[in-house]
Amino acid sequence: MISLASILNPPSGLSIPEILLISLVLGMLHGATPDEHTWPITFSYAIGKYSTKGGMKAGFLFSAGFTMQRAFLTTLGYIGLAAIYKEYNLDGPVYTIVGFVMAIAGSYILKGKYLHLPVDALMKHGSHEVPKDVPLKMTIVHGLIAGFGFGAYASIITFVLAPQLPSIVYAPLPGLMFGVGTMVMQVIFGAIFGNILKAKKATEEQITYIARKSAGRVLYYGGIVFILVGILIILIPSIDNFAVSTGISIPNLDAIDVGFLLVVLTVGVIGLLSIVESFRETFKEDNDGKKGVVKKAV
Template sequence: MSAWGWVEWLLNPPQGLSLGMILLISYVLGLLHGATPDEHTWPITFSYAVGKYSTKGGMKAGFLFSLGFTLQRALLTTLGFLGLAYFYQKYNLDGPVYVVVGIVMAIAGSYILKGKYLHLELDRLLGSRTHGRAAERKNIYEQLRDVPLKMTIVHGLIAGFGFGAYASVITFILAPRVGSLLYAPLPGAMFGLGTMTMQIIFGAAFANLARLKGLGEEGVKRLGAATAGRTLYYGGLAFVVIGLLIVLFPTIDYLALSTGVPIPNLDAVDVGLILVLTVVGGIGIGSMIKAYRELNSISSATRARS
């Protein structure tokens, strides 16, 4: 069987599977979910992992986020077994979930930035020059708080209410076949553990992006916190805006340009992929570059005065 054939088999598993095979398929689907650019996982893991600026911290961020996600998925497959998950088929919850996820992201970002960054940015947008650029940059980096990793569990629980192709398989195909309510949470739990495996790996990789040369330990710590704060705050606003647009204009959520790749999250350029690229690629990497330049500027000014 070709690689694409195996993917098709995983997404459309046959009848008569044993419980062990159902759980194995659920875990593999979780690996695929965690490895592909999903808007419910990557932006959160990136933000918190970069904020911890170390392999261990990044892995912890990926683990805690996926822990909340796994608990929700276990609940979801239980509902699927009981036939109570029909509301996912009747209603499109993407818009409301995006809005709630975005609000939580913005709150976490605001906490990291001590709430002052919004004030400073509004001053800039309104044309105020109360604060000089150098003073503004210094003020931001002196106010940064540590990244609250416990919030990742909350994010995971909320993000788990997002629904896609992988969730459809474990909820409506695999969960009803486990044979007993006692086993109903297991496909969701295994799916969550598969996602967790990949998010831990990506969390470690994302965290090490913050370790740029020439900044020193304290500089790397500040760069990570600033990047996390800005990504969560502005990424959260992006989620809220997209979520509200989907609520007002539901057809937006169904617009997609096929890529020809038969793997969910890679099969089309759609709202989800655009959100991942915007938050991680645009806001996240852009914030990292911005912070790197600002910290270098502050360091140069400090050396010039000494």
């Protein structure tokens, strides 16, 4: 029987089925723990699309992009080209690019434009015009970009599991299974969030407004945070080494570091404030004591 210790520290001499099973479980752990390369993005798209028929499609497209990149990454690991991750710290550039794409998507949702300033206009209160739908074409692009983020789980499937495979033909499979495992957890968390909103007993139009507005704000302001942190790491690389151990032996939970703080700030702070503000806008009473009315979503 495969234990948690052997999953996080896989031995050599594993069979192909064992490698694929461990990769799947690692993907599920990756999706269930706070990871800065996936949580802020998947959280945003999930809350923006959960209540529409395109929700499953959005989740699939993001996960498909992420999975394709992971399959490519484990192939590089098999042939030895992934060593670039050991030589160079790519967190800064990846954070910056991810943040830029997040901000573009958020700007489109909130204002119908892929790039819009000033910033204060995006937080304008009082308007109940339903924001633009989450652009599905951005989800797969975002998944591909986010997949270039490299953490402990990626190290295991790239440098430990992939090289054990008997042929390059099998090399993409650990990344593929890892992506599937991550997708499973994303779907579960998206369903949980959907049930939380539905518990409010809001109309479909109100839920759609709350979901899209929250998603737009998280993507836009979270994107700005990612850009700033990415640039800061590029200029001062030592910042990325900050870590305070938590004593937990599971990656993404083992330390309070830059990645963990990005998740907390983007999902926990910006995400929570965005949802609360969107709820307030939707259910606040007007001068006649009537609840705020949201126009039908388009």
